[in-house]
Amino acid sequence: MSTVLVVDDEPRIRKALQVNLVARGYTVSLAATGEEALRSAREEPPDLVLLDLGLPGISGVDVIEGLRGWTEVPIIVLSVREQESDKVAALDAGADDYVTKPFGMDELMARLRAALRRGGADGPDPVVRTGHFELDLGAKRATVGDEEIRLTPIEWGLAEQLVRHPGRLVAQRTLLHEVWGPQYDRETNYLRVHIANLRRKLEPEPSRPRYFITEPGMGYRFEPDH
Amino acid sequence: MSTVLVVDDEPRIRKALQVNLVARGYTVSLAATGEEALRSAREEPPDLVLLDLGLPGISGVDVIEGLRGWTEVPIIVLSVREQESDKVAALDAGADDYVTKPFGMDELMARLRAALRRGGADGPDPVVRTGHFELDLGAKRATVGDEEIRLTPIEWGLAEQLVRHPGRLVAQRTLLHEVWGPQYDRETNYLRVHIANLRRKLEPEPSRPRYFITEPGMGYRFEPDH
DNA sequence: GGGGGCCGTAAAGAACGCGTCAACGGTGCG
DNA sequence: CGCACCGTTGACGCGTTCTTTACGGCCCCC
Numbered sequence: 142m143s144t145v146l147v148v149d150d151e152p153r154i155r156k157a158l159q160v161n162l163v164a165r166g167y168t169v170s171l172a173a174t175g176e177e178a179l180r181s182a183r184e185e186p187p188d189l190v191l192l193d194l195g196l197p198g199i200s201g202v203d204v205i206e207g208l209r210g211w212t213e214v215p216i217i218v219l220s221v222r223e224q225e226s227d228k229v230a231a232l233d234a235g236a237d238d239y240v241t242k243p244f245g246m247d248e249l250m251a252r253l254r255a256a257l258r259r260g261g262a263d264g265p266d267p268v269v270r271t272g273h274f275e276l277d278l279g280a281k282r283a284t285v286g287d288e289e290i291r292l293t294p295i296e297w298g299l300a301e302q303l304v305r306h307p308g309r310l311v312a313q314r315t316l317l318h319e320v321w322g323p324q325y326d327r328e329t330n331y332l333r334v335h336i337a338n339l340r341r342k343l344e345p346e347p348s349r350p351r352y353f354i355t356e357p358g359m360g361y362r363f364e365p366d367h
Numbered sequence: 368m369s370t371v372l373v374v375d376d377e378p379r380i381r382k383a384l385q386v387n388l389v390a391r392g393y394t395v396s397l398a399a400t401g402e403e404a405l406r407s408a409r410e411e412p413p414d415l416v417l418l419d420l421g422l423p424g425i426s427g428v429d430v431i432e433g434l435r436g437w438t439e440v441p442i443i444v445l446s447v448r449e450q451e452s453d454k455v456a457a458l459d460a461g462a463d464d465y466v467t468k469p470f471g472m473d474e475l476m477a478r479l480r481a482a483l484r485r486g487g488a489d490g491p492d493p494v495v496r497t498g499h500f501e502l503d504l505g506a507k508r509a510t511v512g513d514e515e516i517r518l519t520p521i522e523w524g525l526a527e528q529l530v531r532h533p534g535r536l537v538a539q540r541t542l543l544h545e546v547w548g549p550q551y552d553r554e555t556n557y558l559r560v561h562i563a564n565l566r567r568k569l570e571p572e573p574s575r576p577r578y579f580i581t582e583p584g585m586g587y588r589f590e591p592d593h
Numbered sequence: 594g595g596g597g598g599c600c601g602t603a604a605a606g607a608a609c610g611c612g613t614c615a616a617c618g619g620t621g622c623g
Numbered sequence: 624c625g626c627a628c629c630g631t632t633g634a635c636g637c638g639t640t641c642t643t644t645a646c647g648g649c650c651c652c653c
Contacts, residue, residue, distance in 0.1 A: 225471040232477035237485065238464060239478075245451040251458035252465075259463065259485060281536035281585065293640060294584040329599085331642075337601060338640095348601080357599060357650080519629060556632075559611060564629095566612095574612085583610060583639070 143257055144168040146187035148178040148204065149219070150196055158191060161246055175199040179207045187214060189257055194220035194231065202234045209235035215256035219244070269304045271352055272366050274343045276304060285343060295320060296339045299332075303353060303363035312360040336361060369483055370394040372413035374404040374430065375445070376422055384417060387472055401425035405433045413440060415483055420446035420457065428460045435461035437545070441482035445470070495530045497578055498592050500569045502530055511569065521546060522565045525558075529579060529589035538586040562587060 145167045149155045152173075159169045170187060172178040175196050182190065190208065194201035205216055217238045218231045228239045237256050240249055269276040274285040278301060283290045292300065298320035303311055313332055317325040325331070336355075340347040354362045371393045375381045378399075385395045396413055398404040401422050408416065416434065420427035431442055443464045444457045454465045463482050466475055493505035500511045504527060509516040518526065524546035529537055539558055543551040551557070562581075566573040580588045 225474045228471075228474045229477040232474075232481045235481075235484075237481055239474075245454075248451045248454045248458075248465075251455040255458045255461075255463055258461075280534055280588075281582065282534070291582075295641075297585070328642095330644090333600060334602085334642080337603095340601095355600070521630075554631095555610080557630085559613085560631080563612060581611070 142166045142168060143188035144170060144185070145253070146170045146172060146178065146182055146190045148172045148175070148190065148196070149193040150174065151193075154193070161250070165250065175201070175204040175207075178204055182208060182212070182214070186212065189253060190214055190216045191253070192216055192218050192236070194218055194222060194227070202230055205231060205234040205236050215259065217249075217252060217256055219249075269307075269365075273345045273352070276300060278304070283343070290342050292339070292342065295335050296342070299335055299339055299361075300343070303361055307363055307365045310356050310360050310362045314360075316360065332361070368392045368394060369414035370396060370411070371479070372396045372398060372404065372408055372416045374398045374401070374416065374422070375419035376400065377419075380419070387476070391476065401427070401430040401433075404430055408434060408438070408440070412438065415479060416440055416442045417479070418442055418444050418462070420444055420448060420453070428456055431457060431460040431462050441485065443475075443478060443482055445475075495533075495591075499571045499578070502526060504530070509569070516568050518565070518568065521561050522568070525561055525565055526569070529587060533589055533591045536582055536586050536588050542586065558587070 145162050147155055147158045147162070147169060149158070150173050155171055155173070159171065162169045170181050170185060172181050175198055178190070178192070181187075192201055192204060196204070199207075201218065201220070205218075208214065208216060215237045216235065217240060218236045219240050219242060220227065220231070221242045222228075223241050231239055237259075238252050240252060267278045269278065274283065274290070276283050281297060283292050283300075299316060302316055302319050313329050314326055316332060317328060321328070321331065336353060337347070340350055340353055344350055344352060352364055354364050356362055371388050373381055373384045373388070373395060375384070376399050381397055381399070385397065388395050396407050396411060398407050401424055404416070404418070407413075418427055418430060422430070425433075427444065427446070431444075434440065434442060441463045442461065443466060444462045445466050445468060446453065446457070447468045448454075449467050457465055463485075464478050466478060493503065495502045495504065500509060500516070502509050507518075507523060509518050509526075525542060528542055528545050539555050540552055542558060543554060547554070547557065562579060563573070566576055566579055570576050570578060578590055580590050582588055
């Protein structure tokens, strides 16, 4: 899921936004000042910035300009100021949207989805990288080293299910349901065969699995690097 | 300068928006109903849509969905409704921004600039070039070497869908929906025939595809050079 | 030490998906 | 009216993928 950088000097608002965002599955970074925000964004580029205008220190518009110097990450401005001139200044500085407090959380989340949707249009796909192979889930491409590997639909289904829950056990029944359909429950032989094929294509040593681990009697697990 | 499609049933508001937009150098198209808006957008694609929600006939959300079926043009919704659920519905349907009436003209213009800026920033080049052929998506012209190639409407639809997502897998169902319509789901034989025709016209060696790649069981992929 | 699960591997045939071709019917235009 | 073009449809061959079965190894528990 996406990462959202929340910039606000009031701890209560930061907390409220954080809670709401995390509850919806976003990863959240926090910053209390403009300087912090710029540093955080540089070190760990977020997918979206929620920016309060009334910051101590450097102004919100400066933060917008500081971000726009090197990134096109969507910026949604939050502010108590209703003055049109403030809105115009922030939007023309490069903000994508401007929401006045108090705001409804549902509306803010909808605006956030809208901003992310746009950014996601030609943004990079969710890519899973390991030391040996790489899976581009959006484009459905798999590469090991420099060469492209073809996965069959079933192999994609298995890889996707496992990779989407890194480090976690995925039950055999879950895999069968998601890949073959709900009427498949006990065909674990399918899993054995196709997991073997997947390993043959993606593992450095197929007979000694390092990424797609068997949990006997239970299921399989994708183990990312370190 | 950019073209803005203004959709509102009240002549006075249409006029007011038109005047303000023209004064700022935009070209303006007008529509009084949702049907008109969809037709106008199709015949003469605008760079931005200003859409009033309170339309007679088909609803504003329907207009948004109708547009989003084939274009990513920025849509700014104007509405008297302050209800959060209305905003959420419009934004999640694909609108880019939501402004409640009465609004300040300066703010609206700033939001419009923000939306256009985004659209321009990641606006894809309407011309796709490969080592062997060239597609001008705007002008609907295809050339191989020096000579012009005629593509049928279906071939254009397929080529456009694929080329608009370079390197990405486009699912069979997606192609069928976008080119033939949502009621087509399993007619993969259509795809086989028409993709073959497309390759015959655009591929250097139609029997050994280099640009329009088949991903068995899943879909097709446009592979750009290098 | 023996036995039963459970797993990985291999190999077979069956089923599927794809590309190709040819024929048919509709439509627009000269 | 006839022609050209386009989309639809069905049939066929081919390669790939999936299913199915069989066998051998490993581990744990009895």
